[in-house]
Amino acid sequence: MQKILTRLLPILLLLLFVGQVQAKTLVYCSEGSPEGFNPIFYTSGTTFDATSKNVFEGLTHFVQGTTKLEPGMAESWEVSADGKVYTFKLRKGIKFHSAKHFQPTRDMNADDVIFTFERQWKKDHPFYAISGGNYEYFNGMSMPDLLNTIEKVDDYTVKFVLNRPEAPMLANLGMDFAVIQSAEYADAMMKAGTPEKVDQWPIGTGPFVFQGYKKDAQIRYTASADYWKGKTPIDKLVFAITPDASVRYAKLKAGECQLMPFPNPADIAAMKADPNINLMQQEGLNVGYLAYNTKVAPFDNVKVRKALNKAMNKQAIIDTVFQGAGKIAKNPIPPTIWSYNEATVDDTFDPVAAKKLLADAGYPDGFEMKLWAMPVQRPYNPNARRMAEVIQADWAKVGVKAEIVSYEWGEYLKRSKDVDRDGAVLLGWTGDNGDPDNFLAVLLGCDGIGGSNRSQWCYKPFEDLIQKAKIVADPAERTRLYEQAQIVFKEQAPWATIAHSVVFKPMSKDVVNYKVDPLGGHIFYGVDLK
Amino acid sequence: MFSFLLKRIGVVIPTFIGVTLLTFSLIRLIPGDPVELMAGERGVDPVRHAELLAQMGLDKPLLLQYWHYLTGIFQGDLGTSIVTREPVVREFFTLFPATLELSLCAIIIAVAIGLPAGIIAAVKRGKLTDYTVMGLSLTGYSMPIFWWGLLLILLFSVGLGWTPVSGRISAMFWIDEVTGFMVIDAFLSGEEGALVSALSHLILPSIVLATIPLAVIARMTRSSMLEVLREDYVQVARAKGLSMPLVVCIHALRNALIPVITVIGLQIGVLMAGAILTETIFSWPGVGKWMLDSIYRRDYPSVQGGILLIACLVIIVNLTVDILYGVVNPRIRHNR
Numbered sequence: 001m002q003k004i005l006t007r008l009l010p011i012l013l014l015l016l017f018v019g020q021v022q023a024k025t026l027v028y029c030s031e032g033s034p035e036g037f038n039p040i041f042y043t044s045g046t047t048f049d050a051t052s053k054n055v056f057e058g059l060t061h062f063v064q065g066t067t068k069l070e071p072g073m074a075e076s077w078e079v080s081a082d083g084k085v086y087t088f089k090l091r092k093g094i095k096f097h098s099a100k101h102f103q104p105t106r107d108m109n110a111d112d113v114i115f116t117f118e119r120q121w122k123k124d125h126p127f128y129a130i131s132g133g134n135y136e137y138f139n140g141m142s143m144p145d146l147l148n149t150i151e152k153v154d155d156y157t158v159k160f161v162l163n164r165p166e167a168p169m170l171a172n173l174g175m176d177f178a179v180i181q182s183a184e185y186a187d188a189m190m191k192a193g194t195p196e197k198v199d200q201w202p203i204g205t206g207p208f209v210f211q212g213y214k215k216d217a218q219i220r221y222t223a224s225a226d227y228w229k230g231k232t233p234i235d236k237l238v239f240a241i242t243p244d245a246s247v248r249y250a251k252l253k254a255g256e257c258q259l260m261p262f263p264n265p266a267d268i269a270a271m272k273a274d275p276n277i278n279l280m281q282q283e284g285l286n287v288g289y290l291a292y293n294t295k296v297a298p299f300d301n302v303k304v305r306k307a308l309n310k311a312m313n314k315q316a317i318i319d320t321v322f323q324g325a326g327k328i329a330k331n332p333i334p335p336t337i338w339s340y341n342e343a344t345v346d347d348t349f350d351p352v353a354a355k356k357l358l359a360d361a362g363y364p365d366g367f368e369m370k371l372w373a374m375p376v377q378r379p380y381n382p383n384a385r386r387m388a389e390v391i392q393a394d395w396a397k398v399g400v401k402a403e404i405v406s407y408e409w410g411e412y413l414k415r416s417k418d419v420d421r422d423g424a425v426l427l428g429w430t431g432d433n434g435d436p437d438n439f440l441a442v443l444l445g446c447d448g449i450g451g452s453n454r455s456q457w458c459y460k461p462f463e464d465l466i467q468k469a470k471i472v473a474d475p476a477e478r479t480r481l482y483e484q485a486q487i488v489f490k491e492q493a494p495w496a497t498i499a500h501s502v503v504f505k506p507m508s509k510d511v512v513n514y515k516v517d518p519l520g521g522h523i524f525y526g527v528d529l530k
Numbered sequence: 531m532f533s534f535l536l537k538r539i540g541v542v543i544p545t546f547i548g549v550t551l552l553t554f555s556l557i558r559l560i561p562g563d564p565v566e567l568m569a570g571e572r573g574v575d576p577v578r579h580a581e582l583l584a585q586m587g588l589d590k591p592l593l594l595q596y597w598h599y600l601t602g603i604f605q606g607d608l609g610t611s612i613v614t615r616e617p618v619v620r621e622f623f624t625l626f627p628a629t630l631e632l633s634l635c636a637i638i639i640a641v642a643i644g645l646p647a648g649i650i651a652a653v654k655r656g657k658l659t660d661y662t663v664m665g666l667s668l669t670g671y672s673m674p675i676f677w678w679g680l681l682l683i684l685l686f687s688v689g690l691g692w693t694p695v696s697g698r699i700s701a702m703f704w705i706d707e708v709t710g711f712m713v714i715d716a717f718l719s720g721e722e723g724a725l726v727s728a729l730s731h732l733i734l735p736s737i738v739l740a741t742i743p744l745a746v747i748a749r750m751t752r753s754s755m756l757e758v759l760r761e762d763y764v765q766v767a768r769a770k771g772l773s774m775p776l777v778v779c780i781h782a783l784r785n786a787l788i789p790v791i792t793v794i795g796l797q798i799g800v801l802m803a804g805a806i807l808t809e810t811i812f813s814w815p816g817v818g819k820w821m822l823d824s825i826y827r828r829d830y831p832s833v834q835g836g837i838l839l840i841a842c843l844v845i846i847v848n849l850t851v852d853i854l855y856g857v858v859n860p861r862i863r864h865n866r
Contacts, residue, residue, distance in 0.1 A: 025701075025702065027701045032823075033823075035613050035614055036614055036615065041615075043568075043569075043570070043572065131615055132585070132615045134582065134585075136568070136569065136572075136574070139578060140569075140572055140574075211704075212704065214707075214815065215621070215624050215625060215815055216625065216813075216815030216816075216819060216820065217697065217698060217813070217815040218697075218701060218704075220704055238701045240697060240701045240813070241813060241815070242696055242697075242813040243810055243813060243819070244810060244811055244813070246680055247680075247683065247695060247696050247811060247812070247813060250680075250683050250684065250687060250688050250695045250696075251695045251696060253688050254687055254688050254691065254694070254695050256694060256695055256696075256697075256700075256701065257701070407561070408560070408561040408562045409562060409567060410561065410562020410563055410564075410566035410567045410828070411561045411562050411566075413566050413569075413570070413571065413573065414562075414566050417573065427571065428571070429571055430571075451573050451575070452571070452572070452573050
């Protein structure tokens, strides 16, 4: 009997201990499956949530819940007077995660930083072609044109030399394609003859350690005990992949998950009324707009553009299309971005003034035009067809007959870039890095004509301001330049700025310390459960 | 029998070539190319666009692309997904057990309920039971799967809390894949509560997926049974004093089942089509949901490979049914 008791006692004690210290597990009902597990290949937020937002980290960070930058894996940096040399001092003692197939033997250092960028940049790098070699974000942010050299000064100092000054560089380094990856892991996998494993099993330095993925079903993480900022309060994080928004809501109500993204606009009212749900909200880092082709008559006349803007009832659009989950946009950048100009005045809805402006422009009886409506639902435009119908009805009142046209999404994107395109195009943009340059230069700069600049608008006073802001390092001066650029934009009206969506995050009342990321990600560091 | 087999297999070959041709051309007929879709609003410059198309082999003439596709099939290579960069065959067979598990459950439910319901309706022809069974089966047949699934979730999962909302097993379990069938793997894992969780997750999606086949089977069984019940030998059996249940089970059912078996075989295709919606609603990680995503993303190799593999499966099932039908019914075999 004594023997049995001696053997049972440790088991009983263990059971008691386990019972008291139950692992805190947060289940997040994610909206889809990640395309892969290395964020350098992809551009979708779903993939970033599963990788860069929680498993990896970059040299710079965005302060959680804001678009402001803070030191990340680099504890400090210096920028040369000409704005072309960035020297980063790396933080010491940062550990890469372990897995069954890889145990790191050293801390993160300059070799990892160089590996991360050279892999995406140099075509002769042994890892360049692994897993397809499509580095769309790295290329899309013009990094190959921008980078001259990346040098290792010592184990904890890296120098980036650029071909031209680029003030948004620090923000670029906080983006998902720039998260630091382990060179040691890559070497080990190359030696093992499985280099592609690096892209299938993420080894990062972030707050969560990847544990496994069951395709289209579940992703598992555990909290990293070695995380340099300290272990996150929850012990386990589970992504329960749930593509349908109504089902995500049902799971949240049934307690099968504690947090969900992208609710149906129609469910918002019920969520607000539910005493068990905490509905957080924030304006999204996006803008929905209507771009006139300023190269083609009658839209080459600023009076016509202003008249159409004045004839449009934006509040009706917010009410009918966004069902309250949107806010009228007056600037081409969202209010969550620094340098947003509060002082600009939006074109007020005034059909009488619009008609007068049209008459002044030589179109007293209006004209006929095409109004392009996207075939898909986007965060900045939940129903483009309906939005186009509201605008069509408003414009008809001032004599402008708009014919609504639409194409398959890929075709729509391609055809709307055409410099000679007819009419006005409904489109939008979601920011990448919280820098105003990412909206103003990409969407309205002269380089974007025939591409992302759907209004084909190249206006020298505006272009001078945004180009200057690109090379000035002083944040205050950059802010002033971008504020000025927004005033010029409003005067010239190459777009009708329509709306910024409001992003809703419903979660169980048990979830505490969650911060809505204005960049659209879902970051679980610091989140706790009551 | 051998010539019968040869004839049936002879029909399979052109069907297979037709399927490859259809899947190859249909996905290409949808406007928009995968590069534009991947780039989205960000766009991609024309040089990079051309590079990416070349990388995917989409810059080559269509006939050459089709030839590569065909030669790949005969080497067992269905290509690599342009989104996940995983071999299509591996992706398909990772997800297929989930679809198979769900489909098997659905067909068991459909047969277990549909068959007796059809028999009862036939025996009670023109009575309230008959009208009820036929009315319900018509309702089931016309039910939009998406709406039906959500309705069941709201009632049984959210309202009553009897079943889980979606997925194959609770997020609290992490079951190692042995067979790919969650119920078996959960049982093998030995984890407490895993098997119950896996079974409870199967209930609602199986019912939803079974609804249409169940209705079809019930209606088919009823009409087939009614025909057989009118036959002379059934009347003779009744005249000999055999009880109705005995006549139905021993004499009528065996003959009535022949067309029903064919219909059950044909339901495999219906199940695959239904799986797309059912898997989306219930976050069931199977091939239906995967195919839908692949079509949206213009992932040509996944769509081509996935449809081809599903078509092969349907062809094989139908061929087996044809052969079995020939075995049980010599008139078919001898082409009479």
